[in-house]
Amino acid sequence: GDSVTQMEGPVTLSEEACLTINCTYTATGYPSLFWYVQYPGEGLQLLLKATKADDKGSNKGFEATYRKETTSFHLEKGSVQVSDSAVYFCALSPKTSYDKVIFGPGTSLSVIP
Amino acid sequence: DADVTQTPRNRITKTGKRIMLECSQTKGHDRMYWYRQDPGLGLRLIYYSFDVKDINKGEISDGYSVSRQAQAKFSLSLESAIPNQTALYFCATSENSGRRTDTQYFGPGTRLTVL
Numbered sequence: 001g002d003s004v005t006q007m008e009g010p011v012t013l014s015e016e017a018c019l020t021i022n023c024t025y026t027a028t029g030y031p032s033l034f035w036y037v038q039y040p041g042e043g044l045q046l047l048l049k050a051t052k053a054d055d056k057g058s059n060k061g062f063e064a065t066y067r068k069e070t071t072s073f074h075l076e077k078g079s080v081q082v083s084d085s086a087v088y089f090c091a092l093s094p095k096t097s098y099d100k101v102i103f104g105p106g107t108s109l110s111v112i113p
Numbered sequence: 114d115a116d117v118t119q120t121p122r123n124r125i126t127k128t129g130k131r132i133m134l135e136c137s138q139t140k141g142h143d144r145m146y147w148y149r150q151d152p153g154l155g156l157r158l159i160y161y162s163f164d165v166k167d168i169n170k171g172e173i174s175d176g177y178s179v180s181r182q183a184q185a186k187f188s189l190s191l192e193s194a195i196p197n198q199t200a201l202y203f204c205a206t207s208e209n210s211g212r213r214t215d216t217q218y219f220g221p222g223t224r225l226t227v228l
Contacts, residue, residue, distance in 0.1 A: 036217075041221070042221055044203070044219045049216070089156070103156040105154055106155055
């Protein structure tokens with residue numbers, strides 16, 4: 001079945017370091033792909049999304065490119081801030097289903113000053 | 114004011130008790146969802162509803178039931194709580210546009226502990 005795999009955390013970085021959180025997926029056809037972020041004590045919120053191969057989603061300095069050939073959607077940021085400390089979830093919406101979003105396990109990021 | 118609210122935010126209960134978690138939204142969305150979050154497992158779908166008359170089971174519906182009282186309200190019940198239902202529960206909404214790219218909007222979560 002459809003699934004999402006993320007790199008395990010927790011990830012700890014110093015402020016201004018580069019960030020990459022790996023995400024790969026298994027799905028039939030071409031799903032839509034998402035990154036959601038969960039700040040401490042809050043619900044998830046959409047960070048960025050991409051709907052077709054080679055699309056790049058971007059928001060708040062974060063980027064992710066839909067790579068069909070490697071079935072990946074890695075999250076990147078060139079310079080992280082303390083305020084980026086959160087849990088990041090990669091997710092997909094299957095081509096065959098309009099009603100489900102499948103989430104990865106989440107990756108916890110801590111940015112230290 | 115928050116668009117998606119959940120009550121209570123925290124609840125401690127005992128095994129065998131019936132408990133209801135409530136969700137309300139002011140976004141005007143037709144679709145509503147209940148998820149549970151467990152460490153290392155991400156979010157898993159419990160139930161979802163596309164409108165007041167449409168209720169569907171998710172991947173882990175056993176032990177849970179739901180009620181869609183109105184477009185804006187979607188409640189999750191545990192008829193007889195057990196310790197392995199201890200988790201963080203999220204309600205979410207999305208537009209009923211038929212597009213796979215629709216964003217889901219989450220409430221702040223309810224932390225439930227079953228002793």
